[in-house]
Amino acid sequence: MFKTRVCELLNIKYPVLQGGMAWISTAELAAAVSNAGGLGIIAAGNAPADVLENEIKKVKQLTQKPYGVNVMLLSPYIDEIMEVVFKEKVPVITTGAGNPGKYMKKLKEIGTKVVPVVPSVALAKRMETLGADAVIVEGTEAGGHIGELTTFTLVPHVSRRLTIPLIAAGGIVNGDGFVAALALGAEGVQMGTRFICSQECVAHKNYKEAVIQAKDRDAIVTARSTGHPVRVLKNPFSRELLKLEKEGRSKEELLKFGTGKLKLAVEDGDIVNGSVMIGQVAGEICDIKTCEEIITDIINEASNRIKNMSNFV
CATH class of the missing domain: 3.20.20.70 (Aldolase class I)
Structure with missing residues (x-):
């Protein structure tokens, strides 16, 4: 079929x-x-x-x-x-x-x-x-x-x-x-x-659990001001990144802040300070x-x- x-x-x-x-x-x-x-x-x-x-x-x-x-x-x-x-x-x-x-x-x-x-x-x-x-x-x-x-x-x-x-x-x-x-x-x-x-x-079990626990509005967009928007889990890292964007920080500062954060989440399981990249469908995964x-x-x-x-x- x-x-x-x-x-x-x-x-x-x-x-x-x-x-x-x-x-x-x-x-x-x-x-x-x-x-x-x-x-x-x-x-x-x-x-x-x-x-x-x-x-x-x-x-x-x-x-x-x-x-x-x-x-x-x-x-x-x-x-x-x-x-x-x-x-x-x-x-x-x-x-x-x-x-x-x-x-x-x-x-x-x-x-x-x-x-x-x-x-x-x-x-x-x-x-x-x-x-x-x-x-x-x-x-x-x-x-x-x-x-x-x-x-x-x-x-x-x-x-x-x-x-x-x-x-x-x-x-x-x-x-x-x-x-x-x-x-x-x-x-x-x-x-x-x-x-x-x-x-x-x-991926670390913490990363997987973060996907499972995510709700329908938990996948947010960051880094729009850099010209390269990224959808990630709403967590302390992404909130701080959005705060820096709102303050008008430079593209270089924002990129530096985000460097290494995906690996931190995927390999080390730090879903507080790491970048947890997930799609909007995460709310459907249980x-x-x-x-x-x-x-x-x-x-x-x-x-x-x-x-x-x-x-x-």
């Missing part, structure tokens, strides 16, 4: 991708998602190239299925990161914070599928022109770095203007969201926050399951939703 062009393009059973989350999307999580029939993605973040290379070698030991790497094009190590991608012949890369055009020719030569993350119609059309194989359309409901448009406004806008497949991200956590995304023109979904609360995710259970639940819920909807036709 849910075989789409995304499944064919990425050679996966279900059109479900796991988002590339810095410090969270490791080989363990990516392999578990891939083994469950989706596409697991390792986050390169701002890590040096040797860290990514080790994660890729690890994921190859943990799964024989396709996997991906999320590349931040503004990384200080981007050229070295891309050399690792070329060397390891990574099957899929998703890209953010920049233009992948510089690397497109070589990626095509080694057979890598290129799927940029985009927050607008204009950027989606530009990526198609550059030769992207698909795009991930991410709305402001997502955790971490965000755009301004909502997922379910942006998806139909983009889908009517592209010929390549579209994957919806931001605000999707269950089968209902999956069906809604497909109804609006998407051919797959990407989820981040839901996979944080998986057994295979290496348990920790295996990646296989998460994906199976989504597909089953989506199938049941469609069956129930058929009663109204």
Whole structure:
């Protein structure tokens, strides 16, 4: 029922991708998602190239299925990161914070599928022109770095203007969201926050518990004044950051204040002083399951939703 062009393009059973989350999307999580029939993605973040290379070698030991790497094009190590991608012949890369055009020719030569993350119609059309194989359309409901448009406004806008497949991200956590995304023109979904609360995710238990305890209004937006807004959990860290913004502190001061805070939350479990990046769907997550259970639940819920909807036709 849910075989789409995304499944064919990425050679996966279900059109479900796991988002590339810095410090969270490791080989363990990516392999578990891939083994469950989706596409697991390792986050390169701002890590040096040797860290990514080790994660890729690890994921190859943990799964024989396709996997991906999320590349931040503004990384200080981007050229070295891309050399690792070329060397390891990574099957899929998703890209953010920049233009992948510089690397497109070589990626095509080694057979890598290129799927940029985009927050607008204009950027989606530009990526198609550059030769992207698909795009991930991410709305402001997502955790971490965000755009301004909502997922379910942006998806139909983009889908009517592209010929390549579209994957919806931001605000999707269950089968209902999956069906809604497909109804609006998407051919797959990407989820981040839901996979944080998986057994295979290496994030500290405090981070996972913070997601589970979050309510519908607890994921707030910070750092708008820097030009790079970030959605995070409402906690002492984010409140202080908002206070500094209101005082008119410089972009440099704000960036310095936030440096290292995500790692502090993910690895050390400091959810008071750390940056807990979560999407608005956190209020819908109440348990920790295996990646296989998460994906199976989504597909089953989506199938049941469609069956129930058929009663109204």
